[in-house]
Amino acid sequence: MAEAVVITDVTPxxxxxxxxxxxxxxxxxxLVEGLVSAGFTHVEVTSFMHPLxxxxxxxxxxxxxxxxxxxxxxxxxxxxxxxxxRAIAAGVPTVMLVASASESHNRANLNRSRRETMVILAxxxxxxxxQGLRVHGAISTAFECPFEGRVPVADVVEMAQAYQQxxxxxxxxxxxxxxxxxxxxxxxxxxxxxSTDSFAAxxxxxxxxxxxxxxxxxxxxxxxxxxxxSALGGLGGCPYAPGAAxxxxxxxxxxxxxxxxxxxxxxxDRLVSVRHSLxxxxxxxxxxxxxxxx
Amino acid sequence: MAEAVVITDVTPxxxxxxxxxxxxxxxxxxLVEGLVSAGFTHVEVTSFMHPLxxxxxxxxxxxxxxxxxxxxxxxxxxxxxxxxxRAIAAGVPTVMLVASASESHNRANLNRSRRETMVILAxxxxxxxxQGLRVHGAISTAFECPFEGRVPVADVVEMAQAYQQxxxxxxxxxxxxxxxxxxxxxxxxxxxxxSTDSFAAxxxxxxxxxxxxxxxxxxxxxxxxxxxxSALGGLGGCPYAPGAAxxxxxxxxxxxxxxxxxxxxxxxDRLVSVRHSLxxxxxxxxxxxxxxxx
Numbered sequence: 001m002a003e004a005v006v007i008t009d010v011t012p013x014x015x016x017x018x019x020x021x022x023x024x025x026x027x028x029x030x031l032v033e034g035l036v037s038a039g040f041t042h043v044e045v046t047s048f049m050h051p052l053x054x055x056x057x058x059x060x061x062x063x064x065x066x067x068x069x070x071x072x073x074x075x076x077x078x079x080x081x082x083x084x085x086r087a088i089a090a091g092v093p094t095v096m097l098v099a100s101a102s103e104s105h106n107r108a109n110l111n112r113s114r115r116e117t118m119v120i121l122a123x124x125x126x127x128x129x130x131q132g133l134r135v136h137g138a139i140s141t142a143f144e145c146p147f148e149g150r151v152p153v154a155d156v157v158e159m160a161q162a163y164q165q166x167x168x169x170x171x172x173x174x175x176x177x178x179x180x181x182x183x184x185x186x187x188x189x190x191x192x193x194x195s196t197d198s199f200a201a202x203x204x205x206x207x208x209x210x211x212x213x214x215x216x217x218x219x220x221x222x223x224x225x226x227x228x229x230s231a232l233g234g235l236g237g238c239p240y241a242p243g244a245a246x247x248x249x250x251x252x253x254x255x256x257x258x259x260x261x262x263x264x265x266x267x268x269d270r271l272v273s274v275r276h277s278l279x280x281x282x283x284x285x286x287x288x289x290x291x292x293x294x
Numbered sequence: 295m296a297e298a299v300v301i302t303d304v305t306p307x308x309x310x311x312x313x314x315x316x317x318x319x320x321x322x323x324x325l326v327e328g329l330v331s332a333g334f335t336h337v338e339v340t341s342f343m344h345p346l347x348x349x350x351x352x353x354x355x356x357x358x359x360x361x362x363x364x365x366x367x368x369x370x371x372x373x374x375x376x377x378x379x380r381a382i383a384a385g386v387p388t389v390m391l392v393a394s395a396s397e398s399h400n401r402a403n404l405n406r407s408r409r410e411t412m413v414i415l416a417x418x419x420x421x422x423x424x425q426g427l428r429v430h431g432a433i434s435t436a437f438e439c440p441f442e443g444r445v446p447v448a449d450v451v452e453m454a455q456a457y458q459q460x461x462x463x464x465x466x467x468x469x470x471x472x473x474x475x476x477x478x479x480x481x482x483x484x485x486x487x488x489s490t491d492s493f494a495a496x497x498x499x500x501x502x503x504x505x506x507x508x509x510x511x512x513x514x515x516x517x518x519x520x521x522x523x524s525a526l527g528g529l530g531g532c533p534y535a536p537g538a539a540x541x542x543x544x545x546x547x548x549x550x551x552x553x554x555x556x557x558x559x560x561x562x563d564r565l566v567s568v569r570h571s572l573x574x575x576x577x578x579x580x581x582x583x584x585x586x587x588x
Contacts, residue, residue, distance in 0.1 A: 259506075
């Protein structure tokens with residue numbers, strides 16, 4: 001029997017952050033409840049960024065308490081100690097730190113340099129761990145950057161080493177643009193494995209511009225990666241990455257694994273039903289069309 | 295530098311066999327010339343089946359001599375000794391034998407049992423080799439069958455062993471339906487490698503119903519497979535496999551490899567230009583819509 005994977009559905013966070021219209025709290029609650037009912041043990045529920053940076057997710061402080069009965073399944077993205085405090089106050093047990101491997105995207109996304117970001121994240125990690133939270137880390141633009149093109153693997157390795165020093169348990173590589181190839185995935189994972197004591201877990205957060213996401217998934221799986229992120233309807237993107245495509249679609253990812261006897265813990269029929277019942281919410285997650293588009 | 299691959303474009307054969315309208319000889323000539331000009335060293339040009347079985351390809355005896363200056367690049371599908379004779383008369387240097395791993399599809403496609411087919415193919419292989427042709431073999435429905443579902447790997451192995459006894463140099467596994475998974479590809483390739491003296495080359499002929507074709511490609515590449523088949527515009531199918539999807543699109547396959555530094559020998563810009571100049575021909579390759587479809 002093939003080793004199972006853990007899929008984190010990121011629809012409530014990444015899937016809605018580019019939304020055309022604000023998704024009301026009750027719809028977000030239904031989304032989180034639906035995802036857990038389909039079998040997801042990990043749902044990225046919100047980000048505790050400054051509300052003005054990601055207005056769509058400004059209600060995380062209310063959302064998490066509203067799904068307190070599901071709290072153990074929730075992950076929240078946090079940018080700093082203040083985010084950690086909000087995560088603790090709301091009741092999220094796992095926080096995801098994020099920084100970009102490329103300087104330009106990090107500045108666009110987080111408004112400061114990578115170096116400054118890692119100092120702030122180290123404080124956040126320390127604060128979170130000392131208060132009993134689990135701490136995961138993500139490296140955005142781990143493969144290509146909308147401003148700089150191909151990101152040197154050495155930059156990803158440097159960031160992985162910094163995360164390791166912070167005591168991060170699980171490390172995710174994010175293909176923010178959706179243009180990574182299996183060769184890039186292999187190079188990245190091997191380089192990080194060779195340059196760090198192994199993280200408890202490595203993961204991939206894939207967008208899917210080129211139709212290469214599943215090829216990246218199977219390459220990573222073959223290399224021992226067991227954590228993947230996805231969003232319903234292939235929603236998502238990055239407000240600060242022009243041209244970023246949506247996340248890999250959750251149903252497509254679950255079906256791909258299940259067809260190979262690789263367990264996901266997710267009930268695909270139930271997932272389809274949840275997605276169907278939430279179509280109006282998901283439709284709001286579609287990104288704002290560019291002016292002049294057809 | 296990653297090891298290069300050999301892509302056989304099968305548009306003139308597989309891509310057109312389901313066509314809505316007959317593609318005239320001059321268009322087929324332009325197609326073959328265009329593909330070779332884009333860099334393909336292998337083009338599957340026609341099949342020498344009985345003209346009534348695949349009427350769209352009944353002009354192979356005229357087509358091959360018309361592109362005699364490109365003959366060294368051409369491969370033709372043949373079902374029997376008579377097909378070999380036609381291939382030799384026309385001037386094709388490489389013949390591809392074909393049989394299905396599932397009994398039902400073999401009967402639908404070739405009108406006889408697998409056992410009878412392999413006897414006939416052995417005669418064809420012997421005839422072809424004795425007259426100086428290169429002989430390749432293909433196993434259709436190597437993963438799933440439209441009538442029988444999952445095809446036992448043991449049946450594929452048995453057929454591979456039979457092909458080996460015929461002295462076939464290269465062996466292609468065909469995902470006729472387009473539903474194979476990377477796990478199936480891995481199981482098949484490993485089982486055939488373990489049960490046969492290695493063929494000079496193994497290849498994949500992929501259709502792409504599920505969007506898993508590139509994941510299958512990279513899995514096979516990781517296992518050492520270096521031969522792949524594809525068709526312009528994702529054309530193709532099988533008149534005797536209800537529900538079969540088109541082949542993996544040639545541009546998509548070339549771009550996927552080239553983006554990873556895996557050489558294909560194909561000039562992608564030139565290929566796009568060739569495809570564009572042949573749009574009307576390719577459009578005729580679209581399958582006949584089912585009645586009542588929208």
